[in-house]
Amino acid sequence: MKLHDLANSIGAELRHGNDAEVVRVSSIPRATPDSIVFAEDETVLQQALASSAAAVLTTENLAAGVSSTKAILVMKQPRLGFARVARMLQSEERHSGIHPTAAIASNVRLGEDVSVGAYAVVENGAEIGQGTSIGAGAIVGKGVIIGEQCRIYPRVVLYSGVTLGNRVVVYAGAVLGADGFGYVRDVETGEYLQFPQQGTLVIEDDVEIGANSTIDRGALEETRISRGVKLDNLVHVGHNVRIGKNVVVAAQTGISGSSTIGDDAIVGGQVGIADHVEIGERAILGAQSGIPSRKKIRGPGVVFWGTPARPIKEYLKELAVLARLAREK
Numbered sequence: 001m002k003l004h005d006l007a008n009s010i011g012a013e014l015r016h017g018n019d020a021e022v023v024r025v026s027s028i029p030r031a032t033p034d035s036i037v038f039a040e041d042e043t044v045l046q047q048a049l050a051s052s053a054a055a056v057l058t059t060e061n062l063a064a065g066v067s068s069t070k071a072i073l074v075m076k077q078p079r080l081g082f083a084r085v086a087r088m089l090q091s092e093e094r095h096s097g098i099h100p101t102a103a104i105a106s107n108v109r110l111g112e113d114v115s116v117g118a119y120a121v122v123e124n125g126a127e128i129g130q131g132t133s134i135g136a137g138a139i140v141g142k143g144v145i146i147g148e149q150c151r152i153y154p155r156v157v158l159y160s161g162v163t164l165g166n167r168v169v170v171y172a173g174a175v176l177g178a179d180g181f182g183y184v185r186d187v188e189t190g191e192y193l194q195f196p197q198q199g200t201l202v203i204e205d206d207v208e209i210g211a212n213s214t215i216d217r218g219a220l221e222e223t224r225i226s227r228g229v230k231l232d233n234l235v236h237v238g239h240n241v242r243i244g245k246n247v248v249v250a251a252q253t254g255i256s257g258s259s260t261i262g263d264d265a266i267v268g269g270q271v272g273i274a275d276h277v278e279i280g281e282r283a284i285l286g287a288q289s290g291i292p293s294r295k296k297i298r299g300p301g302v303v304f305w306g307t308p309a310r311p312i313k314e315y316l317k318e319l320a321v322l323a324r325l326a327r328e329k
Contacts, residue, residue, distance in 0.1 A: 001088065003055055006036075007073050009088060010081045015063060017071025020054045025086045028053070036073075038082040057081050099136075111148065129166065141177070147205070161198075161217050165205035171233070173212040177201045180216035180223075180239025180257055195219060197239065204228075210235060210251070219257070232269070244281065256293075272307075285309060 002021050007014040026035040028044070031053035038057035039045035045066075048056040055071035057078040066072055075081045098104065102116040105123050111130035116122065118136040126140050129148035134140060136154045144158045147166035152158070156170050159177030170176065179197035186193065199218025203225045209215070210233035217223055218240045225231075225243050232251040237243070241255050244263035249255075253271045261267070262281035271285050274293040279285070282300035290307030291297060297304055303312040 003071055003073070006085060006088070010073075010075065010084045012057065012073040012075040012081055015072045015074060016066065016069055017055065020071060022054050022085075022089070024089055025082060026053065036082070036085060038078040040078055057085070102134075117154065123160075135172070144177075153211075159201075159217065161200045162203070163200065164203045165207070165227070167206050168203055169208040171209065171211040171213075174209050175214045176203070176209070177217045178214065180219055182219055182239060182257060199223070199239065201225075207231075213237075216241075216257075226263075238275070250287070286312065 002019050003014055004019045006022065021034065022036045023034045026032065026037060028037050028047050028051050031037050031051040033052050033054055035053050036055045036057065037048045037051060037053045039048045039062065042062060045058055045062050049068045049070055055073055057073045057075065059076065059078060060074050063072050063074045096113065096115050098116045099118040101118045102120045104116065107124055108122050109127040111128060113131045114128050115133040117134060120134050120136060120138045122140040123142040125143040127145045129146055129150065131148055132146055132150040134152045135156065138152050138154060138156045140158050141160040141162065143160050145163045147164055147168065149166055150164055150168045152170050153172040155173050157175045162177040182195040182197060183192040184195050197217065197219050199220050200222045201215060201217040202222055204227040206227055207225050207229045209231045212233055213231050213235040215223060215225065215237040216239040221240060223237065223239055223241050226245045228246040229243050230248045232249060234251050235249050236254045238255055238257035240258040242260045244261055244265065246263060247261050247265045249267040250269035252269055253267055255273045256275040258275055259273050259277040261279040262283065264282045265279050266284045268285055268287035268289065270288045272290045274291060276294045277291050278296045280298040283297050284303045286303055286305035289305055289309040291309050295308065297309065299311065304310060305312045306315040
C-alpha cells in the first residue's frame with residue numbers, strides 16, 4: 001500500500017518523507033526499504049529512524065522532535081496501528097473451492113466463495129456463510145451454523161448445536177460444543193449418571209479460539225462467548241458459562257460450569273475458576289489465581305492474585321508478613 005492510503009486506513013497522519021509503498025511490517029533489526037516499523041519510546045524511535053524501514057509509526061510527542069526525512073506516521077496508539085497495518089498487508093494463502101475428498105451432505109447450505117479442505121466432513125443441515133474456509137479434516141456437525149468470513153483450521157470439531165457468528169477464527173484441534181462435565185451421584189450405589197447435556201453453544205462475531213481449546217455446550221440452555229473474545233491455546237470453558245465482550249483469556253485456564261465473566265475482563269494463564277463464579281467487568285485475574293465456587297470478584301481495573309484470589313495489594317502484604325515471620329524463626 002502507498003503510505004498515504006495506509007495512513008488514511010488506520011487514522012494516522014503522514015509526515016515527512018515521500019509517499020512510498022510498503023508491503024510488510026517488520027521488527028526494527030529486520031527492517032527493509034519496503035517495510036514499516038513502530039516506536040513507543042525515544043530510544044526505540046532513534047533505532048527505527050536509523051533502520052532501513054520505509055516508515056515509522058509513532059506518537060505525536062515523539063514525532064515532534066524528529067528531524068529525519070524518513071516517513072513518519074503519527075497516531076495515539078502506534079502499536080495498535082501497527083497491528084492493523086499487519087492485517088491489511090497480510091497475504092495468507094487460501095485455497096478456494098471444495099476438495100474432492102471432502103464429505104458434504106446433500107442438504108448443506110454453502111455461501112459464495114466457501115472453501116472446504118481435504119477430508120473435512122460437513123453433516124446434514126449445516127450452514128456455512130460467504131467467504132468462510134473449513135480446514136482439512138475438520139468436522140462440522142449436524143445443523144451447525146457458521147457465519148461469513150470465518151476461518152476454521154484443520155482438525156477442528158464443531159458438534160451439533162453450535163452457532164458461530166461472522167469473522168470467527170478457530171485454530172487447529174479446538175473442540176466446540178461437546179457435552180459438559182455434569183453428573184448426578186446415586187447416593188445408594190455411589191455411581192454417577194450424566195446430567196442432561198442438550199443445550200447449545202453460541203460464539204458471537206470476531207471471536208478467536210486458540211489451538212486445542214475446548215468449549216462445552218450448555219446443559220439445558222446455552223454457553224455463550226460474546227463478541228470480540230480472544231481465547232489462547234489450551235483454554236477450557238465449561239457448560240453454561242457466559243463470557244462478556246472483549247474478554248481475553250490466556251493459556252491453560254479452566255472455567256467451570258455456570259460461571260460468568262464480565263465485559264473487558266482479563267484472565268491470566270493457568271487461572272482456575274470454579275463453578276458459579278461471577279467475575280465483574282474489567283477485573284484482572286493474575287496468572288495461576290484460584291477462584292472458589294460462587295465467589296464474586298468485583299473491581300474494574302483491579303488486579304486479583306493468589307488462591308483464593310484477592311486484590312494484589314492485599315496479597316502482597318500477606319506475602320510480606322509471611323516472609324517476616326519466616327525470618328524471625
